[in-house]
Amino acid sequence: MLVAINEPEMTSAPAASLPGWKRALDLLCCAAAFPLLVVLTAFAALLMRLTSPGPIFFRQERVGFRGRRFKIYKFRTMHAGSDTKGHQQYFAQLMQTNTPMQKLDSRGDSRLIPGAWLLRSTGLDELPQILNVWQGxxxxxxxxxxxxxxxxxxxEEQKRRCESHPGLTGLWQVSGKNRTTFAAMIRLDCDYAHKRSLLLDLRIILLTPVALFIQVGDVVRGRRRHAVAHASTNLKVGIGATLPERLARSET
Incomplete structure (x- = not known):
């Protein structure tokens, strides 16, 4: 069961707490990704205008380095005012079971804006977080x-995953992500926090496109299975509703 929390004072993690090589790599990647962010912002603005009135960007409080709070930036992919209780229940279930951490997107989440599942499965909805990277x-x-x-x-053991700054990609993401369990995510993130290095970061960055390609395939297959199951359920309900009427007509 999830426990209630008290609202802490908002803090931020200074970039000075990052190793010099890591900060330099971050700034280089931010500069390279900025043109793509501009293009995607224009695309997201058009998508919002056509499908879901509301802001382009979504801001949410997250927990970062050593428990510090900050506001994260994302492209908005859900209808404004969507309920988050479903995610809380899903998270509680993942913590208590050994099931894979599948994205709710693959189950046909009705809160999503049309077409937004593609942004989410490719990770492009997270691209505005280069602003969080720039800020440190x-x-x-x-x-x-x-x-x-x-x-x-x-x-306390699980909180060790916050002993390094949060990232856009990571060891867990390139090691199976949605095919892994909650316990595996914690273990991989804790391993990274204690073994991070320039070579490891470069390896993870190079593996990220492959991991995203696999993730898109998993989401597409999951959505297809959900659509088939939904259609099958509707068919059974339809047959069940009309059968008594057919029997009644055959008796007259």
Missing amino acids: DMSIVGPRPCIPYEYENYS
Whole structure:
């Protein structure tokens, strides 16, 4: 069961707490990714205008380096005012079971804006976080920043994953991500926090496109299975509703 949390004072992780080589790599990657961010912002603005009125960007409180809070930036991919209780329940289930951490997107989440599943499965909805990297709250490589209610339900051992700055990609993401369990995510993130190096970061960055390609395939297959199951359920309901009427007509 998830526990209630108290709102802490918002803090930020200074870039000075990052190793020099890591900060230099972050700034280089930010400069390279900025043109893509501009193009995607224009695309996202058009998508919002056509499908879902509301802001282009989504800001949410996350937990970063050593428990510090900060606001994360993302492209908005859900309808404004969407309920998040489903995610809290799903997270509680993942913590207590040994099931793979599948994205809710692959189950046909009705909260998503049409077409937004593609942004999410490719990770492009996270690209605005290069602003968080530039500010020093995040790094290019590191554990994904968790939501406060997730962090407050971590054990002290699990909180060790926050011993490094959160990142856009990381060891967990290139090691199976949605095919792995919650326990595996914690283990991989803790391993990275204690073994990070320039060579490891470069290896993770190079493996990220492959990991994203696999993730897109998993989401597409998951959405297809969900659509087939949904259609099958509707068919059974339809047959069940009309059968008594057919029997009644055959008796007259």
